[in-house]
Amino acid sequence: MTSEKSYDTILYTVEDHILTITLNRPDRLNAWNLQMFAELCDAFDHSDADDNVRAVIITGAGKGFCAGADLARGADTFEGHAEAIAKAKRGDEGGELSRRIFRSLKPVIVAFNGPAVGVGLTFPLAADVRMAAKGVKMGFVFASRGIIPEACSSWFLPRIVGISKALEWCYTARVFKSEEALEAGLVRSLHEPDELLPAARALAKEMTENSSPISNTVLRHMMWRMLGADHPIEAHRIDTKGIDELGVSADAKEGIQAFLEKRKPEFPGKVSKDLPSFFPWWEEPEF
Helix, strand or coil, X not given: CEEEECCCCEEEEEECCEEEEEECCHHHCCCECHHHHHHHHHHHHHHHHCCCCCEEEEEECCCCCECCECCCCHHHCCCCHHHHHHHHCCCCHHHHHHHHHHCCCCCEEEEXXXXXXXXXXXXXXXXXXXXXXXXXXXXXXXXXXXCCCCCCHHHHHHHHHCHHXXXXXXXXXXXXXXXXXXXXXXXXXXXXHHHHHHHHHHHHHHHHCCCCHHHHHHHHHHHHHHHHCCCHHHHHHHHHHHHHHHCCCHHHHHHHHHHHCCCCCCCCCCCCCCCCCCCCCCCCCCC
């Protein structure tokens, strides 16, 4: 089944339980603007609410993934920004999107089809897996613009590649290739351009076709949120609640029966209404 939702700066297409979000300003190398920010957040809201969606892929239209913030205003790009976000009673847009992806109830894959710099490289850090075409240019170029990395990247990036590589990339603000990103662990794999999206879809299918959507939602947040836990006991407490409650769920019964009968499971649980009673177990902090 294929379904689409209409936006101006992104494309939203669901096929075979996989949502593909395509940044769609190819004439600007998909440069980020406020409308794209708002539409991406809205797309994740719809994804979470749609039980037909089991995984999300983000990629770009044309030759680029995302060239960073749209600098059409030149040196005045950030004029009025502080007043605008204060009026909106929220933080910087990049961080808001990263936190929205962090809250996703579905696995998230980013497929870098072309250059990714600035916010075009920081917000994808909140995805579960990143893949790239060969030879793609990337860069945390903020210091060379007189600003700092945003989109919560100071939390995500060192956890992904380690503190030394994170600081090297940010201090130098240099542009590097996806081959270096692969070596550092920023991306999972490299592909020929025409093979990138099929590879991302294959991985999304592998992640979801034999797994309970409810299990994937809970374990996604277990893994991410335990990165900041103070002690293994915090994981043990959630493990115990999860096994106790999910172990007697309809999905667990189906998963065990399918294993015994040597067939593909057909999990009945719906993320929209059947998440366990302890989920979410954390208190979401305000900005």
